[in-house]
Amino acid sequence: MHYDVILRHGELIDGTGAARYSADLGVLGERIAAIGDLSRDTADTVIDAQGQIVAPGFIDSHTHDDAFVLSDPSVEPKICQGVTTVIAGNCGISLAPLCADREVPQPLDLLGAWQAFRFPSFAAYLDALDAEPAAVNTVPLVGHSTLRVRHMADLRREANAQEIAAMAADVRESMAAGAYGVSSGTFYPPAAAATQQELIDVFAPLRETGGVFATHLRDETAQIMDSLEEAFAIGRALDVRVVLSHHKVAGKENHGRSRQTLARIDVQRTQQPLCLDCHPYPATSTMLRADRIHQSSRVMLAWSKPHPELAGRDFHELLPMFGGSVDSTIEALSPAGAIYFVMDERDVERIFRHEMTMVGSDGLPNDTRPHPRLWGTFPRVLGEFSRTRSLFPLETAVRKMTGLTAEQFGIEGRGHLVVGNYADLVVFDPERVIDRATFAEPTLRPEGIAHVFVNGRAVLTHAQPTGSRPGRALRRSQDMMYAVKANMSASFTSPEHA
Structure with missing residues (x-):
């Protein structure tokens, strides 16, 4: 048979956590068409992956790339790390729905200048991504703080009934347009006055549609346990999965408390679906x-x-x-x-070892001198955390940045090496892969990432961007919404983390 691409002689890590195995992988169009012995087959492009790992394209579970995928669609900081899909709209901050005519309050400006907020509906934002594709796929969330800025003149108070109804209507429209869920950031000034009940009422449409509730906790310092309880309560009220964003225990006096937070998370996830993300820096x-x-x-x-x-x-x-x-x-x-x-490095390691921890960069692409996580997160997990520190096997590292994230967010057809799935792929050297970005030089490209494919097309070849922009605005289907709701109880897992 003739394929568009064959990756020969690679060691495949499939995103499930299972042991690697040797096989060829064939791509036809936008899909994985075959896995096995393809020695008798031909292809337009043949890549010798001997000594390399072939894995699903990495999914960045926590980004603020809402505007970046439009303003800089090459998205080089991501594709150079092997990232093929970004989850945007986190921490209550989404680019849509909001049409700004003046400066937006912090932290919305982390996404860019106020002129970027030009979408009257969530559907309009996704249509813009369709019209001007990026090099990566985008999984969108709708942000609570953005809705407050859209509908409230005074952000220093709790929303009234009329404002809540208007925000809930936006959530309903966003979910119908294809949003994968909602996010909140009551840590930040625009949403600090919002009560737990306001969040439940604004996000009430999720009771019918399903989706995820991703939350930047109200407090990640002294009151972190109370903040966890608030997040759990909102998730229970909405009957949806809770994603604990960039889980951390912040402040010198709280170092070591990850033992307490993870133990509480483990108890609670026997009662409701929970997961968390983290980046590998203190x-x-x-x-x-x-x-x-x-x-x-x-x-x-x-x-x-x-x-x-x-x-x-x-x-x-x-x-x-x-x-x-x-x-x-x-x-x-x-x-x-x-x-x-x-943060304390030992807390970061402890959180990363947790079986439900996904990899999320939380990078801010508009910063003049960005945190090195923007360019280094994924190769740092592979090279520093897995290979050098031996926190977990490479198969576990790959799962944390592929299959686990796809499963938790309900991203269909991605995150696993399976025939029929989309050909989002990364080829990397397990002995060389490492981050090079530092706090002093934060935009240095990583090493050891050789090839990256998005929807079957090469976006990185021999570590060089190709200029191709095959990414898509991913939309959560109605079928997926109801399938996830029907299977919620089956997703609870017994804690195995110590």
């Missing part, structure tokens, strides 16, 4: 905030609108320039973003 990045500064051992300025020349500098080195106090310096630099060294 530092996080978001808008410039006093509370985060006080909780951190070090703070680096990632960007500043009034002072772009100071990006990359240590925040505390800048204090004498702006009156000497944290508050006066924040006022002078804002709007701005920063990188916070706020």
